[in-house]
Amino acid sequence: MAEEKRNLETIPAGSLGIITLAGCQTLGEQVDHYLVKWRQERESEHKNSLAFSGYQRDSYILKSKVPRFGTGEGKGVILESVRGMDLYLLVDVVNYSLTYSLCGHENHMSPDDHFQDLKRIISAVGGKARRINVIMPFLYESRQHKRSSRESLDCAIALQELVKMGVDNIITFDAHDPRVQNAIPLHGFETVQPAYQFIKNLLRDQKDLQIDSDHMMVISPDEGGMGRAIYIANVLGLDMGMFYKRRDYTRVVSGRNPIVAHEFLGSDVDGKDVIVIDDMISSGESVLEVAAALKKRKARKIFICSTFGLFTNGLEGFDKAYEEGNIDRVLTTNLIYQTPELLEREWYINCNMSKYVAYLIDTLNHDTSISDLLDPNEKIQKLLAKYRANQL
Numbered sequence: 001m002a003e004e005k006r007n008l009e010t011i012p013a014g015s016l017g018i019i020t021l022a023g024c025q026t027l028g029e030q031v032d033h034y035l036v037k038w039r040q041e042r043e044s045e046h047k048n049s050l051a052f053s054g055y056q057r058d059s060y061i062l063k064s065k066v067p068r069f070g071t072g073e074g075k076g077v078i079l080e081s082v083r084g085m086d087l088y089l090l091v092d093v094v095n096y097s098l099t100y101s102l103c104g105h106e107n108h109m110s111p112d113d114h115f116q117d118l119k120r121i122i123s124a125v126g127g128k129a130r131r132i133n134v135i136m137p138f139l140y141e142s143r144q145h146k147r148s149s150r151e152s153l154d155c156a157i158a159l160q161e162l163v164k165m166g167v168d169n170i171i172t173f174d175a176h177d178p179r180v181q182n183a184i185p186l187h188g189f190e191t192v193q194p195a196y197q198f199i200k201n202l203l204r205d206q207k208d209l210q211i212d213s214d215h216m217m218v219i220s221p222d223e224g225g226m227g228r229a230i231y232i233a234n235v236l237g238l239d240m241g242m243f244y245k246r247r248d249y250t251r252v253v254s255g256r257n258p259i260v261a262h263e264f265l266g267s268d269v270d271g272k273d274v275i276v277i278d279d280m281i282s283s284g285e286s287v288l289e290v291a292a293a294l295k296k297r298k299a300r301k302i303f304i305c306s307t308f309g310l311f312t313n314g315l316e317g318f319d320k321a322y323e324e325g326n327i328d329r330v331l332t333t334n335l336i337y338q339t340p341e342l343l344e345r346e347w348y349i350n351c352n353m354s355k356y357v358a359y360l361i362d363t364l365n366h367d368t369s370i371s372d373l374l375d376p377n378e379k380i381q382k383l384l385a386k387y388r389a390n391q392l
Contacts, residue, residue: 010366014086014130015054017062019078021117023095023109023337030354032061035362066117072102076120083128088361091118093140094310095337115140115158122165133169133364134162135357137335138308142176156183163187171360173335174279174307194333195232196376197351198305201331203387205349209273211384213239216273219266221290228277235380241266243290262289270298280308281332284317291326301328308336315341322347
């Protein structure tokens with residue numbers, strides 16, 4: 001309860017309002033549930049003052065919609081007043097399950113459609129809100145973050161578009177490259193790591209782990225994800241290793257140079273449990289090849305932790321790897337769309353991030369520092385102590 005009651009002394013930046021765009025309603029409802037519960041339980045001598053007007057409500061979600069014309073064009077509509085509010089817009093740009101009619105054809109929503117809908121809703125606010133914050137777990141176009149030839153810089157342009165429309169803060173999770181924030185240096189940009197949720201869910205599922213450098217290792221599947229692996233290895237007190245991708249630069253297949261082999265750098269993994277940590281599983285080929293390479297080196301159990309499970313090539317490859325014993329568990333978050341088939345898989349562990357997102361919104365609404373939320377080291381140490389005492 002101490003953590004939930006920490007923001008009482010500051011006045012909210014404005015009356016809290018949450019707008020969940022299509023495809024993000026489930027996460028938004030879970031976040032709303034926590035906020036309603038916490039704020040009803042809070043006691044404050046200032047609760048009835050004007051500054052806390054609208055502080056306790058039955059729901060903070062505002063009704064909105066994006067209807068479409070027959071041509072597929074749309075418009076953003078907000079069905080409630082947002083004047084003077086501190087708005088939080090939740091959007092999942094990779095939810096491909098939604099469809100709309102395009103000249104009589106059924107069209108699946110692409111990331112471009114979701115991003116355009118976000119801009120429509122911001123436009124519908126019409127400058128009436130006190131502050132606009134965008135929570136975009138999967139950062140739109142985050143993989144196109146740097147230029148290597150005559151290429152567009154889509155992520156930087158998208159961020160600049162949002163701040164020009166009046167967005168004050170952008171919160172994302174595990175950005176592919178956090179340096180993309182250089183595009184908007186004078187505005188709030190936070191990239192959040194779900195390290196605590198990965199460790200908590202893994203320890204709850206696996207009761208026989210020995211968390212020390214003799215029995216466990218953290219592996220980064222490529223050089224780009226080293227920072228993630230170093231952080232988790234340090235807070236758990238483990239060694240780390242990495243793979244680097246040896247590519248054939250004489251050929252281009254599907255827009256990229258094909259990978260020839262995954263080369264391993266690190267100490268011996270024989271008999272050790274291994275945590276492979278990455279930002280996203282797209283097709284899953286890389287992590288499965290890494291898992292197979294670790295199994296050849298006689299690793300004991302292999303756990304794949306990834307913030308975003310896109311599974312663009314389906315789940316069959318993971319089913320096969322699980323049957324062959326190459327992987328033991330795959331952990332991803334509910335920050336993006338998860339198919340019902342994925343949630344039913346025996347090898348899959350869903351890491352629910354709704355409480356964490358609710359903490360972020362609650363703290364930011366009170367204009368209080370979120371530093372302790374961004375660095376969960378202390379919480380992880382308490383979790384490890386409980387696990388070692390068999391209290392988890």
